[in-house]
Amino acid sequence: MTIQRYRSCHCSRKTPNSKRRTLWFSLIFFVLLLLSIIYYFQTSIYQSFQEVNDSIIYKKPWNLLYKQKILVPVSINRLYDYRVVCDGQSGILNQTELVNRLSKVCKINLKGSLNINLNPPNDFQLRSSLTSKYIDLWRASNSCSIFENETLAIIISYRDREKNLKNLLYNLIPFLERQRIRNYKIFIIEQQAAGPFNKGRLYNIAFNHLMRTYKPTCVTFHDVDLIPENDQNLYSCLSLTHHPLHMSTNIHFDKKSLYTTLYSFLVGGVLTMQPETFIRLNGYSNRYFNWGGEDDDMGLRFLSKDICVQRPTTGYYYATFHSIQTRNPNRFKLLFDATLRQDSDGLNNIDRLASIKNQYEYPLVTWITVEWIEQD
16 A cells, blocks of 8 residues: 555656656747747738728827838837928918919909809710810910919829719819919829729829920829819919928818818828929839828828928818728738838839820810739
């Protein structure tokens, strides 16, 4: 009995070797668990932010860029806190002085807030009817000498948004005529390529084409669903230096609703700049398909080139309704290394990705169709 008890007790004890093995197994498990966590945060952080309905919880501002201009991975959720708008008063463009000059020199009475018309008449058609009737109606005034040395190109990216485009043109053309901006052209850039929409490619191919042909001194990139509501919001680069102008500062989606307060990183909607600035940025990225990402990529391009944007005090817009767009599932992943791609992804490689198919000249607009050469 004594021997049996001894053996039983002896067998239940752990030897020093077994303790060491247990310790090693625990250590290896802990290391593997730690590596798995690190790997998860480095490879899957983008998807985790997409699953919060794209709502951003604003926290304290955080530097997103190292001195080498590389986006810090663990801070991608702070992207929308970073300032692209210039600091302080330099971020606000007050065009009152220019508006007063227009009033004095050219007798232009810009009153400010406008009533927009969201029901164009039946005879206002996008192509065939932009002719004599509306030319006579809208071009009844003389141009203002203040704008005589400026050539403005307004580039509207477009596909399958006929109602939005009709509403925009029906309000935008008389709006420009009120400001007596005569040396302008509106370019509708239509994607005819199948598959998801790519706004950045349309803007890039249009800009390259216009710099070879029309040669504007001022360029406005315009979303098709935004209608200006204040005629003192001048479509001009005369007040600008090297700062781009984010014109669509305040937006509302219903005439009875309040205007949306925009975050300081946003540069999408209506963006105006001198051609030299757009070239310095290398244009938009060509890699964003579907909805989302290309405008924030542009914001990062401003940061990497140390360019800040201004916003006018008169930038009020109405956003017309359109169907919900498919979100870009890769937008956060693309934003992660946006600044690394900037000098190789944009104006300087658009010619191998897209081409002009046709160009149609109408009295009030120029319509350009675009096809893709290759998808990626």
